Amino acid sequence: MAQELKSINLVAPAFKGVNTEDSPLAQDPSFAEIADNAVIDKRGRIAARKGHTVVTTNKTVLGSDSIRSIKEFKDNAGNTKVFSVGNNKIISGTTTLADETPGSYTITADNWKMVNFNDKIYFFQRAYEPLVYDTTGGSVVKLSTVTGASAAGDIPKANEVLSAYGRLWCADIANEKSVVYWSDLLIGHDWTGGTSGSIDISKVWPDGYDEIVSLAAHNGMLIIFGKHSIVAYQGAEAPATMVLADTVAGVGCVDRDTVQYTGTDVLFLSHTGLKSFGRTIQEKSLPISSLSGNITKDIIAALQTENNFFRSVYSPEEGFYLLTFVGQDVTYCFDVRGTTENGSYRVTRWVSTGFTSYTRKEDGTLLIGTSKGISEYDGYQDDGSPYRFKYYSPSLTFGDSSRIKILKKLKPTLVGANNATVFLKWAYDFKSSYATAEFTVGDQITGFFGVSEFTAVEFTGGALTNQKSLNATGYGTSIVVGLEADIDGSQLSLQEINVMALIGKLL
Amino acid sequence: MSLLDYLLQPEVAIPGFLGGLLTAEEYNRLSDIGEEALVGTTVRGREVPGALDIAQMGLDQTQFRPFTVTTATGGQFGTQIDPTTGQFTTTLGLSPQEQAMQQQLFGGAGQFFEQAQQPTTGREQEIFERLRAVQTPEEQRQRLALEERLASQGRLGVQTAQFGGTPEQLALAKAQEEAQNTAAVQAMQQAQVEQMQQAQLGQQYLGASYLPQAQLLAATQPSQQLAEFQSGLQQYGAGLFGETAMSGLEQQLLMERARANLLGQVGGRMLDKAFTVPEGGGSGGNILEDIIGGARGMFDNTREFFGGLFD
Numbered sequence: 001m002a003q004e005l006k007s008i009n010l011v012a013p014a015f016k017g018v019n020t021e022d023s024p025l026a027q028d029p030s031f032a033e034i035a036d037n038a039v040i041d042k043r044g045r046i047a048a049r050k051g052h053t054v055v056t057t058n059k060t061v062l063g064s065d066s067i068r069s070i071k072e073f074k075d076n077a078g079n080t081k082v083f084s085v086g087n088n089k090i091i092s093g094t095t096t097l098a099d100e101t102p103g104s105y106t107i108t109a110d111n112w113k114m115v116n117f118n119d120k121i122y123f124f125q126r127a128y129e130p131l132v133y134d135t136t137g138g139s140v141v142k143l144s145t146v147t148g149a150s151a152a153g154d155i156p157k158a159n160e161v162l163s164a165y166g167r168l169w170c171a172d173i174a175n176e177k178s179v180v181y182w183s184d185l186l187i188g189h190d191w192t193g194g195t196s197g198s199i200d201i202s203k204v205w206p207d208g209y210d211e212i213v214s215l216a217a218h219n220g221m222l223i224i225f226g227k228h229s230i231v232a233y234q235g236a237e238a239p240a241t242m243v244l245a246d247t248v249a250g251v252g253c254v255d256r257d258t259v260q261y262t263g264t265d266v267l268f269l270s271h272t273g274l275k276s277f278g279r280t281i282q283e284k285s286l287p288i289s290s291l292s293g294n295i296t297k298d299i300i301a302a303l304q305t306e307n308n309f310f311r312s313v314y315s316p317e318e319g320f321y322l323l324t325f326v327g328q329d330v331t332y333c334f335d336v337r338g339t340t341e342n343g344s345y346r347v348t349r350w351v352s353t354g355f356t357s358y359t360r361k362e363d364g365t366l367l368i369g370t371s372k373g374i375s376e377y378d379g380y381q382d383d384g385s386p387y388r389f390k391y392y393s394p395s396l397t398f399g400d401s402s403r404i405k406i407l408k409k410l411k412p413t414l415v416g417a418n419n420a421t422v423f424l425k426w427a428y429d430f431k432s433s434y435a436t437a438e439f440t441v442g443d444q445i446t447g448f449f450g451v452s453e454f455t456a457v458e459f460t461g462g463a464l465t466n467q468k469s470l471n472a473t474g475y476g477t478s479i480v481v482g483l484e485a486d487i488d489g490s491q492l493s494l495q496e497i498n499v500m501a502l503i504g505k506l507l
Numbered sequence: 508m509s510l511l512d513y514l515l516q517p518e519v520a521i522p523g524f525l526g527g528l529l530t531a532e533e534y535n536r537l538s539d540i541g542e543e544a545l546v547g548t549t550v551r552g553r554e555v556p557g558a559l560d561i562a563q564m565g566l567d568q569t570q571f572r573p574f575t576v577t578t579a580t581g582g583q584f585g586t587q588i589d590p591t592t593g594q595f596t597t598t599l600g601l602s603p604q605e606q607a608m609q610q611q612l613f614g615g616a617g618q619f620f621e622q623a624q625q626p627t628t629g630r631e632q633e634i635f636e637r638l639r640a641v642q643t644p645e646e647q648r649q650r651l652a653l654e655e656r657l658a659s660q661g662r663l664g665v666q667t668a669q670f671g672g673t674p675e676q677l678a679l680a681k682a683q684e685e686a687q688n689t690a691a692v693q694a695m696q697q698a699q700v701e702q703m704q705q706a707q708l709g710q711q712y713l714g715a716s717y718l719p720q721a722q723l724l725a726a727t728q729p730s731q732q733l734a735e736f737q738s739g740l741q742q743y744g745a746g747l748f749g750e751t752a753m754s755g756l757e758q759q760l761l762m763e764r765a766r767a768n769l770l771g772q773v774g775g776r777m778l779d780k781a782f783t784v785p786e787g788g789g790s791g792g793n794i795l796e797d798i799i800g801g802a803r804g805m806f807d808n809t810r811e812f813f814g815g816l817f818d
Binding site: 203 | 673
């Protein structure tokens, strides 16, 4: 007697992102085993990320190097200028990159941090005299050359700088790993007069010793990140009288460039994953929640093997926090719009992007630094080339891991993916050899009212949905279903995958 | 008749010879009286001083007589005259206890004056250190309390251009510096007060060291009055003695001169009679005897007077 096909509908698969922490068999199908070059789109579906469009047309000053950091300068008069660093140079511009390195100023490293402060942009890097630019001067100069500035020897050559509470704050100085300096009020070049000062927190570390990695400002507090501890000072508006508000032992920050503000939280990468301060006003304390709980081991592994830069960016427009391990060319994309049951952000992974730096402009544009110059996070090509979107489900047992499942059909429902070639893959019993079914999505160009009607395309209501039905082969007790596609100019969202299988005998 | 024959006539020679003897006797007596008035004589076995002796006796009697005053506490005030030079000296002698006290007071006065003359810098430092020794423990407690408070607030390492450290540290340091400044000023003032006190004490000690001497001098005042009174009496007695002695001498001189004059008158008359030829041719022998007898009685009376004076 013929057995009934059992239909298992994976609706909005992987909308909870990647989960490599839980057992594959016990996982919710809402997680994904792999979600490369993917994001969680606005409807909560897993979708291909956007690509990047290189806006730089002349990158002579950059040579073969990559943009290591980008920052948009904006003053009160509305003047803007994009600065970046790379190839041991201070660079300005986005289309044509111009060398802004001061004369007789030798740079041998590109780990600059740039901050806007009081109509100026400041450049800080360990062991280098800070630089400054403003519209009036029109050029990047050494900080000590500014009228009224402290002597070069008195200006901290810090690796971390923060603009907050009307001052510049800096830390992570060679041989002064526990000292935070702050400038005079509203005067970023005065580090010895006025209300400037410093605080040595070597006696404050909860673990007895630590080194400052990063600084952050949040809700009147100065947050000092050590490598494995955090110290928060309340009342940083008046640094001479600010007092210790809280200390956290065992959790620190890996790199200053992983710290991002989300408006209500401060995100940072610790040695155990992405963390945030979720602050409750009533408790006046700083509970820390783990935001990368679904990929903790992956993050730790990436941390341990990373030998280059960390870069991050928060984009409220895109609703994600990107964390890039530059040396490994891996970026984790944390969707900050919500968390899973365990309090973690939904996360996807971007691989082989070549992204080396980010910044978010005032208008919300996300600028990306690569070896090709400066790009915008836009479109669905990486500088005109396609990139591979991957989705792999966790092992599916259909509720009974003791019975054999015989796949009959796979019916993916895709949104977008105009003319894309889609590879649907499946494998049994944790094997890495996948069976593949390939199909090409038809023309999915949308025709908008008043734009395309009666002309090029048929009038549609937006992104088109495409549903295919593919025959599957093989059997096993657990099934992994995957979908890969080269994203080449069109968005792709995975609405659902309908898996139809026969349930076989008990093993 | 020749002159010689005339002179050899008995009635001429005898009166003439006697008259001449009497006149010579009177001359000699006058000479002796003057000499005896100066150097003295012996009357009935008693030596009668002359004017020179009386003057010497008066000088001796009116000379200052040294005296010594001894107080009830053992101090002595003495007067001496150097027998050789006649220099008049006085001595003040204190009792051993008074001398010891005086030396002690002198020494104290010297020490106080010496201390008063010393620069006050060292004393200021001593006073300042003592004041600081009192203030330091509390300051240390305050410093430690602030340190603990700052440590609890995680602010031990704060350094500011405006305050140096934290505002609290500046306030504390300022207060402590003010306390130190106040202590320094107080130390200076106290050192000056002590310097003044030492000078005053020196003066008091110095004054007190002369107190035994002053008391000794004060104690000699009654004795000195007595000595002056005695000296007055002595001078009065000497003067009285001299005047009396000299009046006796003058009296004797007058009487002796009267006797000499009488003797001279007798001798003169006899010589005159001798060289005057009586109308009757004879001489009156009774008159010569009367003259000689009268002169002898005058000398006897004079001797009795001086003998009675020096008995």
